[in-house]
Amino acid sequence: MIKPVSYRRKLAGKSNAHLIAFDDGRDYVVKFLQTGFEKSLPNEWVAYCLARYLGLPVPFARLVEIPENFAAMIPDSNQFTLTQFQFASLYVPDCLDGHQVKNVAGIVNAEMLAGIILLDYWLGNRDRTRKNILLQEDTKDSYYLWIIDHAEILGSYNWEISGLEKLPIGLRKSAAQKLMAVFVENEDAFFEHLESIQTIPIFLIEEIVSTIPDDWMVTDEEKKAMVTMLLKRRKKVLPKLLPRFIKNVYRPLH
Numbered sequence: 001m002i003k004p005v006s007y008r009r010k011l012a013g014k015s016n017a018h019l020i021a022f023d024d025g026r027d028y029v030v031k032f033l034q035t036g037f038e039k040s041l042p043n044e045w046v047a048y049c050l051a052r053y054l055g056l057p058v059p060f061a062r063l064v065e066i067p068e069n070f071a072a073m074i075p076d077s078n079q080f081t082l083t084q085f086q087f088a089s090l091y092v093p094d095c096l097d098g099h100q101v102k103n104v105a106g107i108v109n110a111e112m113l114a115g116i117i118l119l120d121y122w123l124g125n126r127d128r129t130r131k132n133i134l135l136q137e138d139t140k141d142s143y144y145l146w147i148i149d150h151a152e153i154l155g156s157y158n159w160e161i162s163g164l165e166k167l168p169i170g171l172r173k174s175a176a177q178k179l180m181a182v183f184v185e186n187e188d189a190f191f192e193h194l195e196s197i198q199t200i201p202i203f204l205i206e207e208i209v210s211t212i213p214d215d216w217m218v219t220d221e222e223k224k225a226m227v228t229m230l231l232k233r234r235k236k237v238l239p240k241l242l243p244r245f246i247k248n249v250y251r252p253l254h
């Protein structure tokens with residue numbers, strides 16, 4: 001397992017994320033378990049694994065161990081619950097977020113955008129703001145688009161089973177979503193990505209959920225509810241939502 005070697009800085013945002021250099025020579029954005037935000041790390045981990053499986057542009061991530069003496073040097077570490085594992089996302093340098101870029105002429109990985117929009121609806125991600133899209137310049141005004149921050153899937157960073165029943169099933173207004181939808185060339189892409197989501201083996205979804213570290217304190221019942229919700233939403237919610245999205249959001253932009 002990689003080890004932290006030096007602390008760099010705190011990153012802006014409510015998650016209290018910290019940039020830390022590790023002994024593999026790379027920097028990672030590390031998130032810790034925090035009271036009141038109990039589902040942030042499980043959400044990040046499950047969303048990351050699913051996005052990665054689907055080939056969506058999420059920065060490489062892994063579970064890391066931050067030893068107690070290292071954690072003690074981190075500002076605001078009194079807000080953490082120090083668990084054995086933390087969530088670490090490989091830092092993508094030289095990015096701007098969706099607010100900072102005024103003129104996007106093209107997205108290099110445009111073929112992935114329909115998949116991101118569907119992933120967000122599938123997972124009930126309420127936090128796909130322009131800040132949670134990173135744009136890495138490729139050629140002038142043309143960017144590779146990365147997605148980050150899946151702490152608020154399943155409706156919240158501290159969801160409970162009863163809340164999962166009430167996840168939104170309708171269209172979301174989102175500037176980030178529009179920014180992406182503009183660059184989806186053909187609406188068939190949405191149906192192709194829907195098919196990818198619907199054919200992820202159930203066994204794999206269960207396996208991913210089962211790898212949530214024990215001390216992140218997600219109960220077996222909650223893990224089961226997560227899987228049930230993911231299966232239900234991909235089968236029942238997405239197929240109804242997609243035609244409405246195409247009619248009300250996608251087509252008016254094209």
Ligand SMILES: Nc1ncnc2c1ncn2[C@@H]1O[C@H](COP(=O)(O)OP(=O)(O)O)[C@@H](O)[C@H]1O
Nearest residue numbers: 011013014015017029059089090091092148149
């Ligand atoms: N993998 C990454 N590469 C580069 N910057 C990142 C990465 N992950 C997070 N960041 C930066 O850190 C900020 C906070 O991280 P984020 O996951 O969005 O947490 P939150 O918004 O919940 O505090 C982001 O807005 C972004 O600027």
Ligand SMILES: [Mg+2]
Nearest residue numbers: 013131132149
């Ligand atoms: Mg964020």
